[in-house]
Amino acid sequence: MQNQAEVRLEKIDPRLTTTLRDHVHKALRMAIVSGRFPPQSRLNERQLAEDLGVSTTPLKEALRQLESEGLVSTLPRRGVVVLYGRAWAEEMILARAALESMIAHLAARRIGEADIAQLETTMTAMADATERADADQLIALNETFHDCIHRASRCEYLSRLIERQQFYDASTRRVIHADPEERAHALDEHTRIGRAIIAGDAETAERVMRDHVVRSGNIYLARVFPDAGETTPGLDRF
Structure with missing residues (x-):
């Protein structure tokens, strides 16, 4: 310890x-x-x-x-x-998955032309940063991507709630983005989320966002609590 x-x-x-x-x-x-x-x-x-x-x-x-x-x-x-430990972290991840997926659902229903343009620009920048393996840029763009979705959803209350479910810091994200396979996974998921929102496909946006947050959460748990084991039901069964 x-x-x-x-x-x-x-x-x-x-x-x-x-x-x-x-x-x-x-x-x-x-x-x-x-x-x-x-x-x-x-x-x-x-x-x-x-x-x-x-x-x-x-x-x-x-x-x-x-x-x-x-x-x-x-x-x-x-x-x-x-008091914070693995069990608490799992609950935070599940709460974030529920909130982010609902925000993505509403963003697909409410997105405007300006939101679409910003989301498109952000996804293009993410693809470029992924190709260059620029972890610092990917960390910043990840926040920008989710901020774009929050604004497009017009959900002020849900966006404020989600601030308490943040469980990453820059160092954790940097370790995650150091893995080429994880960078590719994240880009694919972000692209699918963005395309679903732009297309107005609320159900797909909600599902892919939820799966993305849960999968990222499992990586976080493995990094932060490598020796803790599963103290609550696995997140893959969410």
Whole structure:
């Protein structure tokens, strides 16, 4: 098990003081869901504040927010302990699959001409980045692709809900995209999703999006929890 002493987080830009708590929360949340702090590990608030380059005030506020989300818990004589593990991750993946697939369904029914043009441009860029094996560009384009679909769906509420189901960080995506076979799989899935949405085929868009999120989720689980085994029913049976 990795000790916190071995984990170092990037310092927060001091210019972001107006939303410092939110940035601290985002940094800690992503560190937890990317597996940098294993389940049941204790978080040292003083060290975390030093690592992030912030005072303990925004840190404590961020930890309270994480506790309200169920990712950590304050325990007597132990302090703040990480609760997030494989079983929790599986639930997040299934929630994201349900939300993203419904958003894709509605995007196929509501997409406009401007949305189509942006989606087409994004898919072309993804194909080019895949051919060049540009992991950094693929990470950015993946976010752009899903953002395009969210906007096309006109689903403000569902799009906000899905923000809490994000379980990747850039380092995890970079490892995934380092695999040529995975890059090809991802491009094929993204292309099929995009084409279905542009064609107005809501049922296909929904199904392929759901399958894509579940398959990507299984890769994430294998990377972040390689020794955990299956603690809940497999995602392939979703």
